[in-house]
Amino acid sequence: xxxxxxxxxxxxxxxxxxxxxxxxxxxxxxxxxxxxxxxxxxxxxxxxxxxxxxxxxxxxxxxxxxxxxxxxxxxxxxxxxxxxxxxxxxxxxxxxxxxxxxxxxxxxxxxxxxxxxxxxxxxxxxxxxxxxxxxxxxxxxxxxxxxxxxxxxxxxxxxxxxxxxxxxxxxxxxxxxxxxxxxxxxxxxxxxxxxxxxxxxxxxxxxxxxxxxxxxxxxxxxxxxxxxxxxxxxxxxxxxxxxxxxxxxxxx
Amino acid sequence: xxxxxxxxxxxxxxxxxxxxxxxxxxxxxxxxxxxxxxxxxxxxxxxxxxxxxxxxxxxxxxxxxxxxxxxxxxxxxx
Numbered sequence: 088x089x090x091x092x093x094x095x096x097x098x099x100x101x102x103x104x105x106x107x108x109x110x111x112x113x114x115x116x117x118x119x120x121x122x123x124x125x126x127x128x129x130x131x132x133x134x135x136x137x138x139x140x141x142x143x144x145x146x147x148x149x150x151x152x153x154x155x156x157x158x159x160x161x162x163x164x165x166x167x168x169x170x171x172x173x174x175x176x177x178x179x180x181x182x183x184x185x186x187x188x189x190x191x192x193x194x195x196x197x198x199x200x201x202x203x204x205x206x207x208x209x210x211x212x213x214x215x216x217x218x219x220x221x222x223x224x225x226x227x228x229x230x231x232x233x234x235x236x237x238x239x240x241x242x243x244x245x246x247x248x249x250x251x252x253x254x255x256x257x258x259x260x261x262x263x264x265x266x267x268x269x270x271x272x273x274x275x276x277x278x279x280x281x282x283x284x285x286x287x288x289x290x291x292x293x294x295x296x297x298x299x300x301x302x303x304x305x306x307x308x309x310x311x312x313x314x315x316x317x318x319x320x321x322x323x324x325x326x327x328x329x330x331x332x333x334x335x336x337x338x339x
Numbered sequence: 340x341x342x343x344x345x346x347x348x349x350x351x352x353x354x355x356x357x358x359x360x361x362x363x364x365x366x367x368x369x370x371x372x373x374x375x376x377x378x379x380x381x382x383x384x385x386x387x388x389x390x391x392x393x394x395x396x397x398x399x400x401x402x403x404x405x406x407x408x409x410x411x412x413x414x415x416x417x
Binding site for chain 2: 132133137142143144146147150151154189190193196197200201204205207208306310313314316317320321324329330332333334336
């Protein structure tokens with residue numbers, strides 16, 4: 088491996104080191120997720136005023152938009168980890184990619200259903216085959232495809248490589264989801280929050296939205312750490328360090 | 340702040356809060372789904388972890404039992 092990569096990064100890639108590292112960080116990430124989630128949802132559900140057009144129905148935005156951002160963010164992480172896994176054959180990268188998929192699928196599912204619950208009172212329909220909704224549905228199918236392909240192989244690492252390949256091909260869908268509201272005429276509204284430039288949302292609604300978004304980021308970290316730790320125990324169950332953990336927890 | 344002020348002044352804020360301006364049937368199921376799905380995502384790896392460690396301990400117990408039963412060259416046949 089290239090010598091410019093610092094030594095600690097090499098060490099972090101080794102399963103027992105990552106297991107301990109993730110075990111230390113996981114409760115903190117979960118605590119931050121719960122704290123920021125509580126603050127953000129209080130701000131969104133109680134403090135923020137009702138929308139002048141949509142009344143209180145717009146409050147679905149505080150979970151719908153963070154979940155939608157997470158669905159794309161997690162796919163991007165899965166894609167990058169898949170690339171690393173295929174090129175350098177790092178076991179931890181396979182674990183990160185494959186354990187991201189169920190979390191991403193969960194957020195994509197939340198996005199679709201909350202969007203549907205928002206669409207019914209505002210658009211008058213639960214579902215429409217427009218560009219944004221359809222590409223987000225394709226994103227869900229890509230996550231489910233990665234999960235399914237991973238589990239279709241007897242050999243776990245072989246399955247991870249096949250699924251990583253699918254994950255990389257599917258990255259093409261992420262910009263399609265993001266730009267679908269600009270490229271096509273859709274029922275879905277355009278971007279409300281702009282990283283570069285003025286956001287089209289009042290500050291009283293923006294800060295809860297961004298706080299919940301940060302909470303979902305921490306949630307993803309916590310969930311990924313929890314899942315990766317479990318997966319490493321399973322993958323490395325023949326190794327001494329896993330035996331020591333199994334024997335250490337025998338009393339429980 | 341207006342919702343909070345309304346709640347503090349009138350006191351009927353709790354009922355109004357749950358009514359969600361008539362959109363309760365859409366807002367609350369959305370929030371319920373959000374929490375149910377993430378709770379399931381939190382519980383699933385914990386259950387898997389318990390299963391993995393239980394299986395591993397059973398395998399280790401079988402291994403040590405096999406080693407104690409000497410000589411190991413003759414497998415017991417019923």
